[in-house]
Amino acid sequence: xxxxxxxxxxxxxxxxxxxxxxxxxxxxxxxxxxxxxxxxxxxxxxxxxxxxxxxxxxxxxxxxxxxxxxxxxxxxxxxxxxxxxxxxxxxxxxxxxxxxxxxxxxxxxxxxxxxxxxxxxxxxxxxxxxxxxxxxxxxxxxxxxxxxxxxxxxxxxxxxxxxxxxxxxxxxxxxxxxxxxxxxxxxxxxxxxxxxxxxxxxxxxxxxxxxxxxxxxxxxxxxxxxxxxxxxxxxxxxxxxxxxxxxxxxxxxxxxxxxxxxxxxx
Numbered sequence: 001x002x003x004x005x006x007x008x009x010x011x012x013x014x015x016x017x018x019x020x021x022x023x024x025x026x027x028x029x030x031x032x033x034x035x036x037x038x039x040x041x042x043x044x045x046x047x048x049x050x051x052x053x054x055x056x057x058x059x060x061x062x063x064x065x066x067x068x069x070x071x072x073x074x075x076x077x078x079x080x081x082x083x084x085x086x087x088x089x090x091x092x093x094x095x096x097x098x099x100x101x102x103x104x105x106x107x108x109x110x111x112x113x114x115x116x117x118x119x120x121x122x123x124x125x126x127x128x129x130x131x132x133x134x135x136x137x138x139x140x141x142x143x144x145x146x147x148x149x150x151x152x153x154x155x156x157x158x159x160x161x162x163x164x165x166x167x168x169x170x171x172x173x174x175x176x177x178x179x180x181x182x183x184x185x186x187x188x189x190x191x192x193x194x195x196x197x198x199x200x201x202x203x204x205x206x207x208x209x210x211x212x213x214x215x216x217x218x219x220x221x222x223x224x225x226x227x228x229x230x231x232x233x234x235x236x237x238x239x240x241x242x243x244x245x246x247x248x249x250x251x252x253x254x255x256x257x258x259x260x261x262x263x264x265x266x
Contacts, residue, residue, distance in 0.1 A: 004114070007058065008129050011082075011104050011116045014053045018046040018086055018102040019120035022093070040094065043067050046086035046102065054082050061106070066215040081107045085215040088117075089191035098122055103193040105218035110241045115219030117193045126197045126223050134200050134226035143229040143250050144202035152205035152253055154179055155187040155195045160210075168210070171265055175208060178260040192246075196220025199248045200227035206249025206257055210234070210265070217246050230254040234261045 025042055047065040054063060062078035066085045082104065087093050089100030098121030106114035113130040126141075128134040134141050146152040156176060160168035179186045187204065189195055193216065195207035200223045209217070212233075221239055225231050230251050233243035236258050245265070247257055 004129055007106060008114050008116075008127065010054065010057050011106060011114050012125070012127060014050045015102050015104045015116040015118045015125070017053055018050045018104075019118040019125075021046050021049060022087060022100070022102060023120045040087070040090060042093075043086045043090060047084060050084060050086065050102075050104070051082075064215070066213075079109060083107050083112075083214050083218045085193065088193040088216060089189075092190045097190065099189050099191050099194055101191055101193045101197075103215065103219045105214075105222060107214070107218055107241075112218040112222040115222035117197050117219050117223065119191075119194060119197075124197070126200065126219075128223040128226035130222065130226070132226065134223045136197075136201055141201045141227050143200055143224065143227045143248075144205040144253070145250060146205040147252050149179075149182045149253065149256050150184055152183055152249075153185045153187060154183045154249075154253075154257065155189050155198065155204050155207045157192055157195065157207075157209040157211065158188060158190055171262055172210060174262055175210070175260060179208075182260075192216040193220045196224045196231075196246070196248055199229055200224040202227075206253045207247070208257055208261070209246040210244075212239075212241075212243045212246050214241060221246065221248070224248040232258070234258065234265050 044067050047067050051063050062081040064083050085103040088103045093100040101117050101119040104116045105112040115128050117126040126136050159172050192209050198204045199207045221231050229248045231239040231248045234245040
């Protein structure tokens with residue numbers, strides 16, 4: 001299977017299957033992956049279900065899921081790879097907060113070319129293919145048009161947990177303080193996929209995510225980019241798999257957000 005429209009249809013089918021499980025199956029046992037970092041049995045069930053479906057119809061495409069026991073060793077070498085976060089926003093899900101999503105991307109030579117994000121508790125499906133625009137529930141979307149931070153709602157990622165969290169959070173707190181002084185509002189959604197999808201839709205006016213894990217970012221980065229958002233690293237360079245951070249907004253707000261990031265992080 002090589003046709004991009006057929007691959008998009010497959011990605012949407014797989015994401016729909018994962019989303020159906022997310023809304024109908026219980027979380028099952030919850031296990032710790034590290035400091036305040038959790039995985040549920042449902043994360044694993046969704047990933048296994050989607051992986052089987054994708055491999056049955058496109059066996060030539062590699063697969064990498066966040067919850068793989070071994071993170072597929074061919075990710076860095078395969079020409080095409082499915083990249084999946086079965087539940088982006090697991091902590092939200094565990095606490096019955098509906099801000100969580102299935103996030104699936106097809107990455108070609110390190111860059112996403114298909115992205116699908118389904119937030120089933122909110123009734124939202126975002127998708128995009130490279131060069132074909134971004135869509136929400138089959139309607140085209142475009143990023144927000146705010147020109148000033150005083151008119152902008154900006155989302156930021158969760159504060160860090162695990163090794164190095166104290167140092168990482170100094171930067172995050174500095175960014176929060178800087179935003180609080182100038183933005184209309186600051187929001188923390190708890191889902192990087194929704195941070196990017198909502199910036200793409202214009203529901204928010206931009207997002208600052210001080211990380212770049214591909215299963216979290218790949219689908220949302222493409223959707224945001226296809227909506228007209230500028231997606232960069234914190235130094236202003238074009239976002240790619242090697243970027244450390246992920247900032248998305250319209251061109252004017254993007255420049256203003258980059259100015260708020262401490263120089264040491266740029």
